Amino acid sequence: MAKFKFAEAIRAALDDEMAADDSVVLMGEEVGALGGVFTVTKDLIDKYGPDRVMDSPISEGALAGFAAGAATEGVRPVVEIMFSDFVMLAMDQLINFAAKIHYMSNGQFSVPMVVRLPGGAGTNHGPQHSQSLESWFAQTPGLVVAMPSTPSDAYWMMRESIRLDDPVMFFENKNLYFRLAEEIDPTEGFRGLGAAVRREGADVTIVSAGRMVGMSLEAADMLAQDGYSCEVIDMRYLWPLDLDTVARSLEKTSKLAVVYEAVEYGGWGSEIASWAAAEHFMDLDGPVTRVGSHRVPIPVGVPLEEAVVPTPASIHQSVLELAKY
Amino acid sequence: MAKFKFAEAIRAALDDEMAADDSVVLMGEEVGALGGVFTVTKDLIDKYGPDRVMDSPISEGALAGFAAGAATEGVRPVVEIMFSDFVMLAMDQLINFAAKIHYMSNGQFSVPMVVRLPGGAGTNHGPQHSQSLESWFAQTPGLVVAMPSTPSDAYWMMRESIRLDDPVMFFENKNLYFRLAEEIDPTEGFRGLGAAVRREGADVTIVSAGRMVGMSLEAADMLAQDGYSCEVIDMRYLWPLDLDTVARSLEKTSKLAVVYEAVEYGGWGSEIASWAAAEHFMDLDGPVTRVGSHRVPIPVGVPLEEAVVPTPASIHQSVLELAKY
Amino acid sequence: MSTTPQQLLELYRLMVLTRSVETAIERAHRAGRIAGSFHSSLGQESCAAGVCAALRPSDVVTSNHRGHGHALSKGVSAAAVIAELYKRTHGTSGGRGASMHLHDRASGFYGETAIVAGGVPWAAGVAWAKKRTGSDDIAVSFGGDGAFANGTFAETIRLAKFWEAPCLFVCENNGWAHSMPVERIFGPPGSITEVVRAMGVRAECVDGRDVAAVYEATQELVTHVRGGQPAFLECVVYRVRAHSINDADYRYRGKTDGADWLDSNDPIAAVRHKLDELMAGHAAAVDDDVTRIVAEAVARAEAGQSPTPEDAFKTVYASEGLEWHGQVQVR
């Protein structure tokens, strides 16, 4: 079976969905002739032509509205926002229109659109190209928020997202694009909006998503050395949240750590932490632990970025404290 | 002493700061000739002229950037975004520029700007005019977030916000504007970014802000009938968070409920809930309780809105459960 | 293309219908039967009527906050419009949207939006989507003069040109964006048209007091747009009423400015005069018809059902499995 890097896996998903359904189109800056600044849409314009792989002027706001508008008429656009930071120019159309029109129109219109959002720190791109904005969208009614951590998931979750009838904010971590390749079994099937247990363990449940899953697994390795066994859960979707999977894990471990790259303050991990502190109050054997980014802009330079966002070391340290509790 | 409604108190604060400092200017749609759709800037154009009370075209994005730019040059703009929902058109300039330029420039520029954001449900304005977006900004490094609940606080917090050297997102709840008037003692002084204990109590700590403070106090009255004494804390600022005041209260009560109008999922109340579940894990005698808005758009019509946002009744119900725990 | 008497009568009907519906809503508001906002298009009904009369049922319209005329002229029933303002379940949006939230897919009236310029990209996207299926249906977006200050408007025009979306952008220049006189931002009527022309898009400016002129100008542009390119129409009208029902417009203009303008410029009066000459009695019959329809619509709205609190949780999501949820969906 062929192996796919993360970026290639997304491309394969786009390719397969475009082949299967003529209503799937790609729109965004540099998605066509260049094939995407992260190569995700490479060569697709040759295969599907400029009417389906559409290079856009630098007009994120109108683009988002145009795509959402087309979606109400049955098109399934996949819009690339080159860096997720630029989505701020499209917030009005995404939140005030795309996320709400199904509701506002009493169900007359729906917006089957995917917005691809390369995000996260770690690539030396500076404060305006490195944010993790997923928490904003996870809070917003009307949106689905996807955040894959592996090539297979990226593939299946993209295909699934394209087929949903609601706007999906699809967060792709830039650091993952060219990581280790993975086989994708095309017969394996859709993920079904659920979480995945990436590693089984009995002492602490670590919940994370996206790039933080790999770091959490590294931290779990270190914790194993310390004599603690961690269960690592990959949420995959930040909305809807598959809390059943977390609950099952907590039954075993009674200790919860949530690891996320977004700003710790009120991020999506706070939702899970708060939920656990409410719904599993009696079961918890240790403080609910969050490891998120500090509430500062993302600087450039590896040592500075690492001081701001979670790392295997900082995850290890926080979870070890919890494990020992 | 004169009495001021909430809207009048903000106007008085603007007036007093404009009188004291020529660098304070007002910018926004309808702030001049009309005096603001909520009358907040009424008559100020007559007193300070159109060069300081500046009616803007409907260009929220450029307006925010223009004002922030002027702020880097020593102006202290107070920008009105007529309904906080429209701020989505200004996110890029507010978050990618105003909130970050002090950091990005290594301290060379600062943005002493206040953005006034009338928000919240309850006025029959529908899904695109009723959102509570404060959680987004509370998460964002570089911003201060203010949310007064009383006329006196509105007055002092506005004056304090104008004097801060950072961008302040000043959330004004539309329902409060024309509520009961209150005396403002001009000698009373600045609030100092701290929280206020609105009601003392021993059984449960209720933390809230803005419009929810009044509702929490109503719920506390009902709980007193039930035989429970609640301490009600008004956070005033969602960043920085005065958690010391909450901690002191929790020492007494050991039970925490956080009440907020923003979407419950990952809202600012989740930050306080998560913090308590981590830092006060051992002290808590009951599940950490959150009462926020359901994750649905805000419909129009009182009964529908009340089904979506917290009400005294729903707060009472949740807190009673906690009190009984 | 010149307007036939029969066509003129139809234009008259659309205008009178709008005026009558809006007058009824205004009355209900003042009587405390309706809460919320309300933006009257009194005096500028000609723009909605003239443009929509040049469209097919399968063409699509998006609108702004002042959209009752657009909806009615595109064929939405008076009953559904009035009921929505009353927040009734038989309203266009199930009573859950009310003012600024009329939507009626079946009539091709995709809807109002409460965000200035918010509906402009929607129309362009729909137009493009329709074209891609081989249809020569078009979409029309209605926006005000104030909306042109929102950068999204220009972005969308450029995008529509680039991607060849058959979209007609109508700019209703009614002299005001709330308290802002249009001249202060854009200059005299026709100035916005010049900007769009400089963008390489066909653009015309028409005197909106003359509904037949609007109709004819639109017909020409629609032909162009069906050919696969966007176009722009500035329609110069006047906002007679205050910006919204509770607006203190006396603070920024003369108390009688609106009424004075209407006295000598009413687009309905002009047509009525002509029709009475051309085909006596027909216009009066239309009046009667409209009066009856609107009275019935009001009665139905008054007697209608309101949505229940549970309805607040409906249609948040369209996807199977996500249709209903509380606040956090647990699988």
Added chain:
Amino acid sequence: MSTTPQQLLELYRLMVLTRSVETAIERAHRAGRIAGSFHSSLGQESCAAGVCAALRPSDVVTSNHRGHGHALSKGVSAAAVIAELYKRTHGTSGGRGASMHLHDRASGFYGETAIVAGGVPWAAGVAWAKKRTGSDDIAVSFGGDGAFANGTFAETIRLAKFWEAPCLFVCENNGWAHSMPVERIFGPPGSITEVVRAMGVRAECVDGRDVAAVYEATQELVTHVRGGQPAFLECVVYRVRAHSINDADYRYRGKTDGADWLDSNDPIAAVRHKLDELMAGHAAAVDDDVTRIVAEAVARAEAGQSPTPEDAFKTVYASEGLEWHGQVQVR
């Protein structure tokens, strides 16, 4: 206004300085000494030089992602620019911004921005703020052709006109917005200028290959702007290098397109030729000077200090009491 030989020499110096600094950065990048992005202005140095030479030290410039030439031409030292690209503490932004984040208030170079069109309203706001203190200083924003597609650009021009901000908007039309040819969006050179003119703002278009022409055109517009009104200058140049250092531009244009253009259009070569005729030896002396300055700057950057992890937490807030904080500030 015609350019004197002495002025031409200064324009030459600014262009050579920019080319030399960017060449050094490019080399350091390829040698793995610098990580991150880098957008070269090779071949279009004339725009930055010609515009900035017409400004005062107390005038202000904001810039975009391709701003090394803007910074250097406004008087930022080569040492500070190169050090910032190296992420050194003696860089313009303390080494915490790097590429696309040059800021030097002392030189009136307020800064780059990594958001396309992000710096445009900044300049307008600063210009207005300066005017309000009675100064006749102005501000200039540099943006690309692509930036004009961002609606914020047009919004800002309109706002600057309305509020009479003395701001000069420079649009560097370099033929490309990354992989998008400018003609596909806007048409031939000068088209953007026509749109701005239609907005009622004075706008000129100049051949950017001729640095003296840029300088002279700017001087004229600057006089107008100091009078208290915005203006616009489209400067037609060409992007010789790939969009950024890692851009696969061969995917969307011929491999030698950039080099070919430079061969016959290099704005530096043209001036050099003229200067050697006018004042032999002077240009060569400038070359030597620049070479030495840049070599020293590179050496200092190579030997410079990097910020520490603690520095990541500095200058998040400016207000007293908020300057430092961890993640949640507890009073």
